[in-house]
Structures are given as structure tokens and as C-alpha cells.
Amino acid sequence: MYAANTSHCNGVLHKLNLLREREELTDVVLEVEGRSFPCHRAVLAAFTLYFRGMFTSGYAEAKQETINIQDVSGVAMATILDYLYTGVLHAEPDQVQAVMSAARLLQVDFVARQAAEYMKDHLDVSNCADVLMYADMQGDSDLVKASNRYMASRFNQVALQPSFLQLSLPLLQSLLDRDDLMTSSEDDVVQAALRWIKSDQEERMQHLPALSKSFRHSFISPKQLAEIETKCLPTDSKVTYSKSTDQRLGHVRTEMQIFLQEDFLGHDSQQCAPCFDPSTGELYRINMPKNLDSFSVTATVDHELYLAGGILAKKDNILPGMTFRQRKFYQFNHLLNTWEPRCEMISPRVRCGLVYLKGFIYAIGGDSAKESAERYDPSCDEWTPIPAIPQSMSSELCVVTLDDSIYVISKEGCYCFSTTENKWRKIADMIQPPLHPQAITYQGCIYCIDCDKDWGDPVQALQTCIEMYNPANGEWKQSGNGKSYVFDTATLVKHGGTLYIFTVQIIDDHRNIVLRKKSVVYVNQYHKETESWLNVTDKDSLVFPSNLMKWLGSGNTGNRTDCLVARLIPQCLGKRTLVEDLVAEMFPDEEEENNDSSDSSGSGISDDSDSEDNLLYQEDSDEDNSHEDGQSGSDEEDV
Incomplete structure (x- = not known):
């Protein structure tokens, strides 16, 4: 007969701990900093080489009923004894170094390792030098290395x-x-x-x-x-x-484009965003915080990245129809390619407007009332409230900065916040109130497009236009002579001193037995002198690789894509990855379909378009499509 009682081991430890608490059958007392700890020699010897050597040698302590332990704090000894008798390690943050020192002396390896890992995971500007000096004193080379690297970052x-x-x-x-x-x-x-x-x-x-x-x-x-x-x-x-x-x-920093797609962290395998270097055509990864989705990101003038709010990415933990906003706020560590927690926001937010202006970061809307706002000071890691938006924003909003002001655009209206006067004022509304606006600033004006038209209404869809706001006269007008656009996803990008718009249209390929969706991408460049959006005909000068366009079109129909421009360090973004591999990892269900592609040799750029407004990227398809290009936008400082 053979039988195993899986609860026996835990039961033994539990009963031994009860005996210790009652001081029953204890046969040794450890004296530490004036505190007495009755224990069992057998337990101490079983779990630590230090006490095993002491109790099985010819030392005087082997027979003493009371043993004085030097160079160990009372709190650290209590923590280690609790671990020995329960298997659970719990130490307050300010006691971790003391516990690690005691564990190394008493040769409790697990506790020492866990304390070192905790310190590695909780390095910050205020403690990293102290941790380095401590690690050097302890001779912990791994902790020394981690501390040095963090200090460099x-x-x-x-x-x-x-x-x-x-x-x-x-x-x-x-x-x-x-x-x-x-x-x-x-x-x-x-x-x-x-x-x-x-x-x-x-x-x-x-x-x-x-x-x-x-x-x-x-x-x-x-x-x-x-x-x-x-x-x-x-x-x-x-x-x-x-x-x-x-x-x-x-x-050594390079201007790069970070592409963030709405709900793009819904894929379990996806915890990074594609980061494109236009100067080399290389694609990299920028790691993103785990278990967060629908957050907002902004960049400062010195290219520090900050991320705010969001909801839990694991939607199984959220009740249907419920959204749990987060107060979380992070700063990107360029060297380590990680996001470090900073002071949490005052209000929980999701998809808030997050912008940087003259030394401060502003988080606007996205709260339960969709109207509050607050300001973050990086110099002291502190949030303070600012006046709320005069109008509650029931729909999505976008936020951009221009000169000394912050502009909020939504279906409910447009508002401007003066940072010098610390107050809001109403400005002209867009000609067509947007359900899902994206905006970007360029040469003193704001360009905006609605990315969430009623796609079931073909008339409304065909009326999607780029609008331009000029603060000088306080008016909106339709850009590009009022040309309208049809798309599933659209994004405005500022690069090389000009604006681009690329739009993604999802089409169905009926040539195959199995219905397959195709992503068709159109790109146009803005020419302000003629107030027109013209196609880019020179492949070599194009700033967007065709396979990156495939990723942009791989999400759900209507998903919003934002582009954030910042100067990053390519060497720190981890392993360089082919775009095809990144797409396969982010969308594993499409990998087999992509491998069957009939067009794998070229960029997919079509040069035979007759329209001056269209440049077509066509993935896995050679069919001719007539489509008028559109442009959606994201301020370079607002995602």
C-alpha cells in the first residue's frame, strides 16, 4: 500500500509553531537585543547550517539553554524564526536589509535571496546608492551590479x-x-x-x-x-x-515613433508596443506595464515618457459592463526598458488626456465625472488638482498643447485651459462634432479627425474630414479643401517637419474558400502652402514600413491607433525584431494565414494609382482598390 498525505508537511509546521508560541517542549532560548525567543533545537538545526553546526559541535552553546546572538536585530530574528516555523516570509520594507544581513549570518539562504531580489525590484533614486554601499559591504555581486545599473539609468x-x-x-x-x-x-x-x-x-x-x-x-x-x-x-x-x-x-538618442493601438494589450502575448526608427527602417519593442490597458502616454521636451491610468487588461476579472479606472502613474526607464511607479493620480482615470507643458504633466478627464483635471510636478513627484473642465465629457476626448494653453476636443465641445491664468474658456466647436477625435499640433494650428463615425451610415462615413483650428481667429475649417475620407483606423503622425496621415481599411477577400480580411493602408503627406494632402510617391523616402502597416490593420475594426514621437535609445529597447515576427507574436491566430501570403517579396506599395491623393499599401493582396485617403491624429505629446 502507498498513500501520501499532502497536508502532512504543513500540518507538522503548523503544530511546531503552536508549540513555539506556547513555549511547549522548547529546549533553547535565543537572546537577541534583550528579547527572548524560546525555540526547538531540532527545528533550528533542520533549517539552518549555522545552528546545525552550533548544536552538533563541541562548542559550549551546544549544551547551553540560553544563547546570545550577536550582530542580529530583534526584528530580523523574529522575521527569520517566523519563516522557519511557517514557511512564510514577511518583512517590512525598512527591515529588508536587516533581515538579509541576519539571514546571511545565520545561513538561511532562501531568506537572503528573497531580500536581495526585493531590493533589486524596489530600487529608486532615493535608495539606490545606499543599496549599492550595502551590497558592496555584503559582497553580493548581483545586487552590486543591479544597483550600479539603476544608478546609471x-x-x-x-x-x-x-x-x-x-x-x-x-x-x-x-x-x-x-x-x-x-x-x-x-x-x-x-x-x-x-x-x-x-x-x-x-x-x-x-x-x-x-x-x-x-x-x-x-x-x-x-x-x-x-x-x-x-x-x-x-x-x-x-x-x-x-x-x-x-x-x-x-x-545618443534617436527620434522614434511609438505606435499604440487601443486595446492592444488585450492579447495575452502582447506586453510591448512597436517602436519604429525612420532613420534606419528598423523596428524595436518598447515594453509596456503588465495588466494595464487603455492607458495614456505622453513625452516631455527632454523625452522622458510618462504613462497614466488605464484599466486591468485581464478582463475576466471585470464584471460585464464595468470599467475599473486606475490611479497608476509611471515613468519610463530608458536604460532598463521598464516603467517605474510614481506618485499615483488623485483620481482614477482611463483614456485621460495626458500632456506635457512647460515642466508639468496634465491629466484631464477620463475620471468617473469625466471633467476633473490635475497637474503633476516631476521635481517633487506630486499631483495637485486644477480647475475642472466646465463641461462634462460623456464621450471620448483628446487633448493637445499649443503655446501656453491646453486644448480639449470632444463631441460635447472644445475648451482651452490657460496655464498662466489657471482657468478654462470655451472655444469654437468643430464643424462636425467628433465621437472619437484624434488631434495633433502643427505650425501653430490644431488638426483633428473623427475616428469613430457611424459606419452603418454610408453618408456620415463619407463625410469624415480633417478639420484645422487656428487660434489666431478662433475658427475651425475643413483641411484639404473639405475632402472626405473612409477608413477603419486613421492616425496623424508628425515626422521630418511635416504631417502625414495614414488610414487603414479592412476589406474582405472573397477569392479564397475561407473568408479572409485584408488590411489596405493609404498614406498622404500634408502640404500647407497648397492646403492639400498628397500621396507619397517616393518609396525610399516613406517613413512607414509596409509590414508595420499590417500590424496597424491587424486589430479590431475601428480600433484607434496613436503615434507618440520621442527620442529613444535603440540599444536599450531589447532585441531587434523583424516586423513579421512581432505581428506573429501579437496576433498568433494570423500567423498561419500570413505564412500563406502570395505576396512576400515587396513592400506592397502600389505606384499605379491615378489619384494624387492616394498611396496604397496592400498586404497579402494584389487587388486594385480605389479609396480616398484619410488622416487621424494624435498629438505628438498625447496618446
Whole structure:
């Protein structure tokens, strides 16, 4: 006979812990910082090499009823004993280092590893230097490496922290030698080192020659070099610089386009967004937060990315018809390709208008009342409320910035918020009130298109036009001489000093036994001098790869796609991926269909269009389609 009682092990631990709590059959007392911990020798010896060696050796402690434990805090000992008797580890954040130190001393490997992993996962600007010094003292090379990398990723902010000034010379040198310091200039590196010296100038000035070997001379400004030369150095000392001619990683950024499709995180395999480098034609991935969907993203003038709100991506956990808005707010870490939590918003929001303007980030609408607004200050990581929109926005809104003002566009009307006067005012409504507006600013005007017309009404669908708002006269007018557009998805993109609009139309291919949907993409470029949208005929100058268009057309009909432009670091975006692989991963159900494509050799660009307004990308199909191109938009600072 053979039988296994799966609850036996947990039951034994539970009963042993009850005996400990009642102090029954305990045969040793651990004294730690004046606290007494009655325990069982057998339990301690079974789970830690430290106590096994103590109790099975000839040491005096083997027979003592009370044992004093040095170099361990009482809280840490209580935490470790609770783990030994229950299998559950729980420690407050401010006790993690103490618990890790105790676990390493007592040789409780699991606890030590978990504490180290916790510190890796919770590194931030305020604690990373302290963690680095602690990890170096403990000899934990993995934690040292993680701390160093995080400090490099936020170097400018970390260098302003008091703990940065406590770094030892070797740790500071190791940091300043890194190629991946995220700084805007080499002067930042020099100034950080000089700040470290100034904090204890009498003692540390002698280290300037050693630190200067980390400075990359080719990239230091003449003014900064002159300041270094004025420093009073010890006798027989001189400043020598690094021989490296490589720029720091933070100095090398490329303007890239991040494409975000509404509900694109609904696919379990999809936790990233395609990121396109027009200068090379390469596609990359930018990781996105897990378990969030329908969020908003914006970029600052110095290309920091922030993400706000959203709903849980796992919709199985949400009751039908219910939407749970989130207060979450994140900042993108360019080096680590991750999103780091920041101060949560005051109100939960989903698809709010998120924009950056003159040092602040604004979150507008998307709350339960769809009218509140708030402002975020990155310098102090704090949100404060601002006046609410005068009109509740029951439908979707889009938000753009122009000069000192923020513009809100919706079916209920258009409003302008003056950041200097801190108040809203009503402006002219669009000619055709939009259900799902997308907008972008260009040369002092706002361009907007409605991406959610009533597709069951062919007359209304054919009347979808791009409208332009001119703040100078406070009027909307139809752009492109009032030309109308038909599409399933449309997106406005600003690139190379001009505007583009690409539209995706989903068509049915009836040539196959199995009905297959095709994505047909049209692209036009805006010419302001003639107030027209013309097709792009030069393939080589086109800024959108055809296979990226396939991804844009792979979602559900009518899904909104936004394009955010920011300067990113391609090397930090992870493995470069072929567009076809990215599409296959995001939409696995289409992979077999895509592999059967009859057209796999070219870009799919059709050059035989007779219309000056149309440029056609046609995926997996050679059929001729006559279609008037449209343009939908997203402000480059608003997703």
C-alpha cells in the first residue's frame, strides 16, 4: 500500500509553531537585543547550517539553554524564526536589509535571496546608492551590479541625493567609468564628481586626479575644462582624462515613433508596443506595464515618457459592463526598458488626456465625472488638482498643447485651459462634432479627425474630414479643401517637419474558400502652402514600413491607433525584431494565414494609382482598390 498525505508537511509546521508560541517542549532560548525567543533545537538545526553546526559541535552553546546572538536585530530574528516555523516570509520594507544581513549570518539562504531580489525590484533614486554601499559591504555581486545599473539609468537625479556623497572612491569611480550613464552631457559627470569632492573638500581634493580619468575629454565643454583646471591640487598631481572617445549611452538618442493601438494589450502575448526608427527602417519593442490597458502616454521636451491610468487588461476579472479606472502613474526607464511607479493620480482615470507643458504633466478627464483635471510636478513627484473642465465629457476626448494653453476636443465641445491664468474658456466647436477625435499640433494650428463615425451610415462615413483650428481667429475649417475620407483606423503622425496621415481599411477577400480580411493602408503627406494632402510617391523616402502597416490593420475594426514621437535609445529597447515576427507574436491566430501570403517579396506599395491623393499599401493582396485617403491624429505629446 502507498498513500501520501499532502497536508502532512504543513500540518507538522503548523503544530511546531503552536508549540513555539506556547513555549511547549522548547529546549533553547535565543537572546537577541534583550528579547527572548524560546525555540526547538531540532527545528533550528533542520533549517539552518549555522545552528546545525552550533548544536552538533563541541562548542559550549551546544549544551547551553540560553544563547546570545550577536550582530542580529530583534526584528530580523523574529522575521527569520517566523519563516522557519511557517514557511512564510514577511518583512517590512525598512527591515529588508536587516533581515538579509541576519539571514546571511545565520545561513538561511532562501531568506537572503528573497531580500536581495526585493531590493533589486524596489530600487529608486532615493535608495539606490545606499543599496549599492550595502551590497558592496555584503559582497553580493548581483545586487552590486543591479544597483550600479539603476544608478546609471537615473544618474542625474541620483547624483543630487545625499547618499551619493557617501559613496567610497572605488564605488564612485566604477560608476563614472560606465558607458551607459544616462546623462545629457559629459559636463553632468564632471559636476557630479566635483559635488562629491566639495562635500569633504579637504579630504577629497586629492582624489580629483583619480576621478578625472573617468572624464571623457572630447565631450567636456571648454567652460567645464577651465573650471577643472582652477582646482588646487596636491603637489606633483595633475589632471589626466579618459582616453575613451565613445559617447555615453545617454548622449545618443534617436527620434522614434511609438505606435499604440487601443486595446492592444488585450492579447495575452502582447506586453510591448512597436517602436519604429525612420532613420534606419528598423523596428524595436518598447515594453509596456503588465495588466494595464487603455492607458495614456505622453513625452516631455527632454523625452522622458510618462504613462497614466488605464484599466486591468485581464478582463475576466471585470464584471460585464464595468470599467475599473486606475490611479497608476509611471515613468519610463530608458536604460532598463521598464516603467517605474510614481506618485499615483488623485483620481482614477482611463483614456485621460495626458500632456506635457512647460515642466508639468496634465491629466484631464477620463475620471468617473469625466471633467476633473490635475497637474503633476516631476521635481517633487506630486499631483495637485486644477480647475475642472466646465463641461462634462460623456464621450471620448483628446487633448493637445499649443503655446501656453491646453486644448480639449470632444463631441460635447472644445475648451482651452490657460496655464498662466489657471482657468478654462470655451472655444469654437468643430464643424462636425467628433465621437472619437484624434488631434495633433502643427505650425501653430490644431488638426483633428473623427475616428469613430457611424459606419452603418454610408453618408456620415463619407463625410469624415480633417478639420484645422487656428487660434489666431478662433475658427475651425475643413483641411484639404473639405475632402472626405473612409477608413477603419486613421492616425496623424508628425515626422521630418511635416504631417502625414495614414488610414487603414479592412476589406474582405472573397477569392479564397475561407473568408479572409485584408488590411489596405493609404498614406498622404500634408502640404500647407497648397492646403492639400498628397500621396507619397517616393518609396525610399516613406517613413512607414509596409509590414508595420499590417500590424496597424491587424486589430479590431475601428480600433484607434496613436503615434507618440520621442527620442529613444535603440540599444536599450531589447532585441531587434523583424516586423513579421512581432505581428506573429501579437496576433498568433494570423500567423498561419500570413505564412500563406502570395505576396512576400515587396513592400506592397502600389505606384499605379491615378489619384494624387492616394498611396496604397496592400498586404497579402494584389487587388486594385480605389479609396480616398484619410488622416487621424494624435498629438505628438498625447496618446
